[in-house]
Amino acid sequence: MGLLTVVSALSLLGAAHAEFNIVRHVAPAPRAKEAAALPPAEFSVPFTAKTPRRSSKKGALAALRGKPTKKIPGKKAPGAGGSTVAVDGSDFDEEYLTNVTIGGQHFSLIIDTGSSDTWVAQKGFNCFDLDGNPVSADTCAFGTPGLDTATSKTFQPFPNVSFNITYGDGEFLSGPVGFDTVSIGGLSVSHQEIGVPTLTAWEGDGINTGLIGLAFPGLTSVYNTTDPTKASGANxxxxxxxxLSAVSQKKVKNPFFSVALDRGTFDQQENDPFDPNLGFLSFGGIAPVPVTNTAVTVPVQGYSATTGLPSNAPGSEFFFYTVDVEAYTFPGSNHVITANNNTILDTGTTLNFVPTEVAAAYSAQFKPPATLDPDFGLYIVDCDAKVPAFNVVIGGKTFTVDARDQIIPAGTDDNGNIICITGTQDGGPDVDGDIFILGDVFLHNVVSTYNPVAGEVTLTQRAKY
Structure with a gap:
């Protein structure tokens, strides 16, 4: 999912309670409908860099599943008016970045549908290790010195508040909040609220200097206090x-944004830490890549504002792009329950994380079978194994996941041999409290188009590429 852990994000719902637990249940959801007629995007940006999975994301997912932190190691398409920006990727297609201008200054930022804040480190930031000890600025490994708010002609401070976020492995970002002009591709949003942290414990990649979150307002991390120790759901x-700012400023005709993530080849993933032009982030319509006729529009799953339970009742609140999965289908899938109503679509997570029994049943179908590594909680597989078919049924439509996404190189052993993992992994038991993820392994195979105003997602099967 996005950089904020599921548990800490949803705990914002429980501001009036000392403790807060998310309980998964099968909620009656509005029915899926025929796919919305999506116009071509008005603005599209290519992903311009791919960067290694940060250890905080590994830690957040490990914390989510109650397991130890793991160490796992585009061409421009024709658009119909407006501009299109490409997305690149690096180190096993683990984080997708694109070029963004803030206050006239240029940055490479992570694109994340699993979080909501736009933030960029502020010039002169203080860097810390995860124990809170001051360290040199280069230890945080941002891609630039940071945003210089003093030289931005459009920056305006937001006094007496703070941006404050802590991640599952102890990384944190804290500091001022302001408003500035954010431009991405041909889209420019004025007076956008952003975090400009000055206190940073960040295990960066030397490329990105921050992040653009595209989920819902309930996940944002600004608080009515300047003391980070007092930040809570209550303030x-x-x-x-x-x-959503672009929509409110009428910068797009239609309230859609769309993501097409390209996969890298196995050789690229293993040998090349940087892949250019790996897809598109588009605004106002569907991303400009070839698609098939398989498409559906489904409602986003909400959560009760009082109990935190998944709910589509009036008053429920959106946080993530959570959808109902009707089934995972693969050889042997008829022997396990595969439906799940608490699954997040997240560009910020490489793998699929599905219920334990589903992951085990699918892994057993590889030839030779994938085996669970007890130390890392990951299914390891022969890099040349025969991959079983894997489909995801959402809204009555079946979406196919390409076999090339199901075997991922994840580094080498002590003898220099490549270690491979499966693309669909164990996300925990199918019990109350567990939330599951369809990450880039699934998203490489569809164009996902999000309408946060209507609370809907349209999934369209991509043509084989």
Whole structure:
């Protein structure tokens, strides 16, 4: 999912309670409908860099599943008006970045549908290790010195509040909040609220200097206090993330944004830490890549504002792009329950994380079978194994996941041999409290188009590439 852990994000719902637990249940959801007629995007940006999975994301997912932290190691398409920006990727297609201008200054930022804040480190930031000890600025490994708010002609401070976020492995970002002009591709949003942290414990990649979150306001991390120790759900100040600001400023005709993530080849993933032009982030319509006729529009799953339970009742609140999965189908899938109503679509997570029994049943179908490594909680597989078919049924439509996404190189052993893992992994038991993820392994195979205003997602099967 996005950089904020599921548990800490949803705990914002429980501001009036000392403790807060998310309990998964099968909620009656509105029915899927025929796919919305999506116009071509008005603006598209290519992903321009791919960067290694940060250890905080590994830690957040490990914390989510109650397991130890793991160490796992585009061409421009024709658009119909407006501009299109490409997305690149690096180190096993683990984080997708694109070029963004803030206050006239240029940055490479992570694109994340699993979080909501736009933030960029502020010039002169203080860097810390995960124990809170001051360290040199280069230890945080940002790609630039940071945003210089003093030289931005459009930056305006937001006094007496703070941006404050802590991640599953102890990384944190804290500091001022302001408003500035954010431009991405041909889209420019004025007076966008952003975090400009000055206190950073960040295990960066030397490329990105921050992140653009595209989920819902309930996940934003601005608080009505300047003391980070007092930030809580009780004084959270939700605000419009970047795309919702673009909608409110009428910068797009249609309230859609769309993501097409390209996969790298196995050789690229293993040998090349940087892949250019790996897809598109598009605004106002569907991303400009070839698609098939298989498509459906489904409602986003909400959560009760009082109990935190998945709910589509009036008053429920959106956080993530959570959808109902009707089934995972693969050889032997008829022997396990595969439906799940608490599954997040997340560009910020490489793998699929599905219920334990589903992952075990699918892994057993590889030839030779994938085996669970007890130390890392991951299914290891022969890099040349025969991959069983894997489909995801959402809204009555079946979406196929390419076999090339199901075997991923994940580094080498002590003898220099390549270690491979499966693309669909164990996300925990199918019990109350567990939330599951369809990450890039699934998203490489569809164009996902999000309508945060209507609370809908349209999935369209991509043509084989």
């Amino acid at each position: 959270q100040l939700p605000y419009n993330p970047l795309f």
